Amino acid sequence: MIVALLLVPVLLFAAPAFAQIDFTGEWAPLYHEDAPERGPGPELGDYLELPLNDAGRMRADTWDADRISVVQEYQCRPHASDYGLRGLGNLRIWREVDQATQRLIAFKMHFLAYDSERTIYLDGRPHPPEYAAHTFQGFSTGVWEGNMLTITTTHLKANYMRRNGVPRSEKARLTEHWTRHADYLTIVSVIEDPAFLTEPLVRSDNWYIDPGQRLAIFGCEYAAEVPLPEGTVPHWLPGTNANLTEFANWYGLPFEVTRGGAETLYPEYRSKIRNYNPPAVCTRYCTCTGIIGGGCNVPPPRPPQ
Amino acid sequence: MFRRPARLNKLILTFLLAAGVPALRAQEIRTLPVQGNVYMLVGARGNTTVQVGNEGVLVVDTQLEQDAPRLLEAIRKISDKPIVWIINTHFHPENTGGNEALPRLANAGTGARARVIAHEDVLNRMTASTQPRFPEATWPNDEFHTAQKDMAFNGEAIVIEHISAAHTDGDSIVHFRRSDVLSVGDLFTPGRYPAIDLQNGGSVQGLIDGLNRILKIAVPLKYQEGGTYVIPGNGRLCDEADVVEYRDMVTIIRDRVQDLIRKGMTLEQVKAARPTRDYDTEYGIDARANEAFLETVYRSLSPKK
Numbered sequence: 001m002i003v004a005l006l007l008v009p010v011l012l013f014a015a016p017a018f019a020q021i022d023f024t025g026e027w028a029p030l031y032h033e034d035a036p037e038r039g040p041g042p043e044l045g046d047y048l049e050l051p052l053n054d055a056g057r058m059r060a061d062t063w064d065a066d067r068i069s070v071v072q073e074y075q076c077r078p079h080a081s082d083y084g085l086r087g088l089g090n091l092r093i094w095r096e097v098d099q100a101t102q103r104l105i106a107f108k109m110h111f112l113a114y115d116s117e118r119t120i121y122l123d124g125r126p127h128p129p130e131y132a133a134h135t136f137q138g139f140s141t142g143v144w145e146g147n148m149l150t151i152t153t154t155h156l157k158a159n160y161m162r163r164n165g166v167p168r169s170e171k172a173r174l175t176e177h178w179t180r181h182a183d184y185l186t187i188v189s190v191i192e193d194p195a196f197l198t199e200p201l202v203r204s205d206n207w208y209i210d211p212g213q214r215l216a217i218f219g220c221e222y223a224a225e226v227p228l229p230e231g232t233v234p235h236w237l238p239g240t241n242a243n244l245t246e247f248a249n250w251y252g253l254p255f256e257v258t259r260g261g262a263e264t265l266y267p268e269y270r271s272k273i274r275n276y277n278p279p280a281v282c283t284r285y286c287t288c289t290g291i292i293g294g295g296c297n298v299p300p301p302r303p304p305q
Numbered sequence: 306m307f308r309r310p311a312r313l314n315k316l317i318l319t320f321l322l323a324a325g326v327p328a329l330r331a332q333e334i335r336t337l338p339v340q341g342n343v344y345m346l347v348g349a350r351g352n353t354t355v356q357v358g359n360e361g362v363l364v365v366d367t368q369l370e371q372d373a374p375r376l377l378e379a380i381r382k383i384s385d386k387p388i389v390w391i392i393n394t395h396f397h398p399e400n401t402g403g404n405e406a407l408p409r410l411a412n413a414g415t416g417a418r419a420r421v422i423a424h425e426d427v428l429n430r431m432t433a434s435t436q437p438r439f440p441e442a443t444w445p446n447d448e449f450h451t452a453q454k455d456m457a458f459n460g461e462a463i464v465i466e467h468i469s470a471a472h473t474d475g476d477s478i479v480h481f482r483r484s485d486v487l488s489v490g491d492l493f494t495p496g497r498y499p500a501i502d503l504q505n506g507g508s509v510q511g512l513i514d515g516l517n518r519i520l521k522i523a524v525p526l527k528y529q530e531g532g533t534y535v536i537p538g539n540g541r542l543c544d545e546a547d548v549v550e551y552r553d554m555v556t557i558i559r560d561r562v563q564d565l566i567r568k569g570m571t572l573e574q575v576k577a578a579r580p581t582r583d584y585d586t587e588y589g590i591d592a593r594a595n596e597a598f599l600e601t602v603y604r605s606l607s608p609k610k
Binding site: 053054056058067115134135136158170220231235 | 335337345347496513514517520521525527528529530534540541542543544545546547549550552553556557560561564580582583584585586587
């Protein structure tokens with residue numbers, strides 16, 4: 001009886017810990033969703049599934065991929081936390097615990113891409129004031145909703161929503177919902193960006209536990225690669241980017257479909273699509289499930305139609 | 306007590322509006338430790354940089370005269386030493402207004418005067434007959450006419466560089482070399498379009514040159530993050546990656562407007578073309594301010610008649 005009474009407070013205090021799921025470990029990404037975009041990279045002008053507003057579309061249309069090499073400061077610029085989930089997303093998660101109380105302070109994450117490290121605070125601390133510095137990983141706090149961890153991230157630096165120039169502003173707010181099913185981790189992320197989106201962008205990514213995974217050092221050193229005057233910023237003047245129709249031509253898509261926008265996200269939009277002429281045989285990114293183009297069949301592009 | 310002439314009030318209001326300063330709550334000055342000996346004090350008129358140590362206090366930009374008591378209150382939470390040096394990044398009243406009042410209040414016990422450093426064009430503007438009258442006590446008393454002025458204070462090398470024809474003609478950026486912090490005034494106002502004072506020698510090209518100069522000095526710690534911190538005239542604490550985004554924005558808008566001018570477009574035609582519409586959602590305060598920025602760029606790039 002005495003033992004039982006003593007156990008009651010112990011169990012009461014321990015209860016929150018039992019409600020917490022262990023996300024720690026080595027996780028390898030599954031690329032069965034959006035593989036061409038996440039591995040080899042998106043096609044220019046592919047804004048499919050993005051609820052872009054006119055500003056976001058124009059920014060992407062005028063983006064020039066030369067900027068990544070000509071502007072040295074972009075050469076080692078990391079993925080922000082919202083895109084890092086989708087990039088070379090091998091990750092390690094571990095816990096920071098308060099030794100005195102054994103309470104969980106934070107989950108820590110290390111991504112293969114750019115050696116990015118991220119902290120998700122679970123100790124109830126507030127977000128910093130608006131005038132504090134922003135970072136690529138942002139400032140993240142999490143709360144448990146049953147067995148799901150819901151994370152809110154603010155203080156993000158400007159980055160990209162897609163690596164073909166589709167921007168994501170520093171005004172954005174990222175919400176994630178983490179769930180674990182045995183050896184699988186699923187993260188549903190929601191980006192709200194008043195600068196470039198008309199409604200939230202919802203995406204999901206999955207990982208499987210891979211205890212034998214060894215994360216290498218990413219390593220990146222920027223260097224002058226192109227002999228251009230300092231301060232050169234490559235870009236297309238509005239209306240001059242001739243590359244934007246390639247994507248539609250390669251896949252036989254009506255051009256307007258590739259422009260994205262909230263309407264194009266929903267099944268009802270299919271009834272509005274006219275002149276969809278998919279190639280008879282898949283010729284581009286047909287078996288693309290690996291990373292860095294692994295398994296991707298990328299023949300020379302078809303001539304414009 | 307000095308009474309500000311009505312024209313000076315108008316000048317202050319014009320630049321606060323142009324800079325997109327939100328609803329003023331003059332009583333609030335918040336302190337953000339940046340790095341090393343340097344702090345960022347965030348007020349309704351913009352940011353003040355403070356460097357402290359055994360030798361005393363150095364202040365970059367002093368806000369308005371009436372802000373001096375609250376500014377001093379914030380400084381006193383960091384250091385009880387006298388204010389020895391003041392540096393003005395340019396001549397606008399919200400940067401120079403407290404030049405006399407702040408050290409007078411701070412050094413009341415000793416009566417010691419502070420040395421006020423600024424480029425000679427700051428003094429020229431403040432004493433010019435065409436300017437609203439600035440009280441003589443607020444004038445810089447230690448002006449320099451060279452491209453660079455070096456000094457050391459609190460055991461730290463401090464480099465003041467003149468940036469000509471940028472926000473105004475008398476801009477300076479201040480590099481605290483050991484702390485690795487740059488205080489750059491209104492050359493850089495993250496989250497909002499720059500306010501370029503064409504009437505007082507500013508220009509869009511000079512502003513771009515100034516931003517490129519900041520990028521030349523700043524060194525990120527790892528993967529475009531941290532390292533040199535940049536305190537802007539208005540807005541949040543930044544690092545090199547944030548300045549790159551901003552420099553790119555101003556450069557791209559310059560190129561677009563220049564292209565439209567070459568095509569012979571009038572100001573009204575340029576406004577109708579809306580060449581900034583993909584940046585307005587990120588940097589614009591309201592339609593009027595966006596149009597004012599576009600007009601400034603147009604006038605700055607148009608051939609002088």
